[in-house]
Amino acid sequence: MEDIKEGKLAKELDFVSHHVRTKLDELKRQEVNRLRTLIKAKQDIEGGNDIAVDHQALLKQFEYLNHMNPHTFEVDDLDRLIKSATKDLENYDKERHEEFKKYEMMKEHDRREHLKTLDDEERKKEEEHYEEMKKKHADHPKVNHPGSQNQLKEVWEEADGLDPEDFDPKTFFNLHDANGDGFFDEQELEALFTKELEKIYDPANEEDDMVEMEEERLRMREHVMNEVDSNKDRLVSLDEFLVATKKKEFLEPDSWETLEQNQAYTDEEMREFEEHLAQQEQDLNQKAVDLQKQRDELERQQDQLNAQKIELQQVSRKIHQVDNQVHPEQDAHPQENHAAPHDPHNTPQEHHEPQNQNLAQQGLPQVHQDLPPGHHEIPQDQHNLP
Numbered sequence: 369m370e371d372i373k374e375g376k377l378a379k380e381l382d383f384v385s386h387h388v389r390t391k392l393d394e395l396k397r398q399e400v401n402r403l404r405t406l407i408k409a410k411q412d413i414e415g416g417n418d419i420a421v422d423h424q425a426l427l428k429q430f431e432y433l434n435h436m437n438p439h440t441f442e443v444d445d446l447d448r449l450i451k452s453a454t455k456d457l458e459n460y461d462k463e464r465h466e467e468f469k470k471y472e473m474m475k476e477h478d479r480r481e482h483l484k485t486l487d488d489e490e491r492k493k494e495e496e497h498y499e500e501m502k503k504k505h506a507d508h509p510k511v512n513h514p515g516s517q518n519q520l521k522e523v524w525e526e527a528d529g530l531d532p533e534d535f536d537p538k539t540f541f542n543l544h545d546a547n548g549d550g551f552f553d554e555q556e557l558e559a560l561f562t563k564e565l566e567k568i569y570d571p572a573n574e575e576d577d578m579v580e581m582e583e584e585r586l587r588m589r590e591h592v593m594n595e596v597d598s599n600k601d602r603l604v605s606l607d608e609f610l611v612a613t614k615k616k617e618f619l620e621p622d623s624w625e626t627l628e629q630n631q632a633y634t635d636e637e638m639r640e641f642e643e644h645l646a647q648q649e650q651d652l653n654q655k656a657v658d659l660q661k662q663r664d665e666l667e668r669q670q671d672q673l674n675a676q677k678i679e680l681q682q683v684s685r686k687i688h689q690v691d692n693q694v695h696p697e698q699d700a701h702p703q704e705n706h707a708a709p710h711d712p713h714n715t716p717q718e719h720h721e722p723q724n725q726n727l728a729q730q731g732l733p734q735v736h737q738d739l740p741p742g743h744h745e746i747p748q749d750q751h752n753l754p
């Protein structure tokens with residue numbers, strides 16, 4: 369029995385994992401695990417088995433909550449955490465429904481946009497194909513009401529390979545309580561619907577959308593949880609399950625309305641969605657225009673700077689020219705000053721200039737400037753000699 373249990377669940381989980389596994393699912397799994405830990409701890413405390421509760425390990429899981437008594441968990445604390453965990457799980461489901469609705473509207477939007485690109489004949493063909501696929505998808509064996517005797521018996525017979533005559537709810541529960549914690553959690557419940565979902569969805573078919581299959585799985589689980597989980601802790605205990613198997617709905621269920629029988633969104637929602645998309649597109653276009661404007665402005669400023677730079681260079685050149693024109697009247701040897709501007713021995717010359725000018729005016733030689741290194745001392749001496 370263990371083998372059947374493990375093998376089957378592994379197969380079912382594997383099946384699920386091949387399809388849409390969002391980050392949301394991962395978070396939800398963690399939350400379910402936390403919830404399970406909490407409920408176990410609560411049971412232990414209430415059953416007087418306080419020692420079994422590893423407070424430190426529990427605290428570690430909830431260290432983000434700082435309002436707690438830091439040393440121990442009381443039943444009240446646990447109740448509060450259980451409530452918060454179930455609330456989170458509810459929100460995950462809500463978010464998933466919202467995501468799904470958007471997905472469906474986007475799919476419809478893309479279809480409409482594609483139709484716009486076709487000519488009349490192609491469009492007619494495409495529309496016909498669309499209707500045909502819709503019909504093909506809706507054509508499937510009858511789906512059992514989730515959580516009903518018929519549905520569970522089919523799992524018992526076809527997935528577990530057991531004799532339908534032997535069907536026993538308690539055995540069924542233990543068989544599908546995969547982690548053996550005494551509860552059906554969300555994943556364990558969802559795994560029960562694989563058989564039903566396979567009647568409607570085949571990944572090999574163009575008309576069957578696996579994203580829709582996961583939405584149908586979610587709907588089924590929500591429905592069963594709602595019917596069976598009487599204390600609303602989002603876990604189905606064996607007692608809750610056994611009570612449910614005695615109800616009229618379990619034995620004589622209504623038919624199940626599948627996902628495709630109802631459109632996921634209203635016409636009004638679709639209209640708003642398309643308006644929103646159009647608005648987004650418009651915003652993006654506006655942003656592109658603004659960016660182009662900014663770019664043009666930057667280019668204009670760059671041009672201006674370049675023009676100013678050229679102007680400055682011209683002014684600077686003119687100043688040099690004027691400088692050169694003025695210098696020959698004052699300096700007897702302007703060529704010498706400019707001919708070798710990089711000569712290290714010419715560099716200090718500017719500092720000597722007034723002196724040189726004086727010397728020039730006095731008619732004294734200035735040859736010392738053109739002398740090789742080590743020699744310029746000599747003319748100095750010569751100047752001093754007369």
Ligand SMILES: [Ca+2]
Nearest residue numbers: 545547549551
């Ligand atoms: Ca379980």
Ligand SMILES: [Ca+2]
Nearest residue numbers: 597601603604
């Ligand atoms: Ca419950």
